[in-house]
Amino acid sequence: MEYNSSNFLLETIVPSEELIVSRTDLKGNITYVNDTFAEISGYEANELIGNPHSIVRHPDMPKAIFSDLWKELETKGKWSGYVKNLRKDQGYYWVYAEISEVHKDGKLVEYKSIRTPMSFEKKVEYQVKYDQLKLTSGELIRHVSYTEYKK
Template sequence: MDITFDMFIETEVPEGEVIISRTDLNGIITYVNDTFAKISGYSAEELIGKPHNILRHPDMPKSVFKDLWDTIKREENWSGYVKNMRKDRGYYWVYAEISGVYKDGKLVEYKSMRSPVPKEKRIEMQYIYDDMRKAEGESVRMVTYLPYETYEKLKRITDEKSKSIDEIIDNTLI
């Protein structure tokens, strides 16, 4: 089990770029543009056929996705700010607009267009989502500094036990 802390490395979506994807009605990715693949760190082949929530960052409150799904299942458009996790566990923010795709008047899939988010808005949304997760009783984000020896010990333990850091901490505190 490898310990990585890359989730603090941000990739900015370049101005003028749009990330586009399509999913089936269950959220399985059926199409991605090159920008999506590049920003997410995955290849198009790795994304197609996977659930879109492969990108879900743990900082995102569950209620945001509940609202998203409730809205699009009513065949209404949804838009909002989303923090996604890259393949390398880094992250990127997007403003997402999701709507249905219809054929002969019948909903057949969803399309999503995502655009860059200004830095000030990303900071604002991080605080809003932190407060939402806290209010909803979800996990909270914590950043700490450890002596290098402690980090190495945690890395060794996770490797030996093939468990995540969360599992190690949970078992140690109980």
């Protein structure tokens, strides 16, 4: 896999006091985003709404994670896990995501997702874990080294 943009390696850090919130229809198309989601992803809210949530799917994410996500939503009504997302400018950001069903009058109508920041250590752990998962399943991976910047 080849990446032609140097922005692809630029991480946007999710501020510790921020929550990223979105809602999707039952097919995963975005119906609502908060300002933080738009800002962190680099999109305007109107660019996100109506598009599939996969608009922010980073190619480093194993396909199996999203298969598991949909299976868990169907069987348990919720899913949580660590996700590397792709920004509009081809940079990225890591989040801990919690997705759950939204019911109205007893009927499932949509999904809501709340995402929070994750530690540097978790990012490294999950990059390695996801690379291994992609290798095991025959997906292409790229190698990224992380170093923590300290002021």
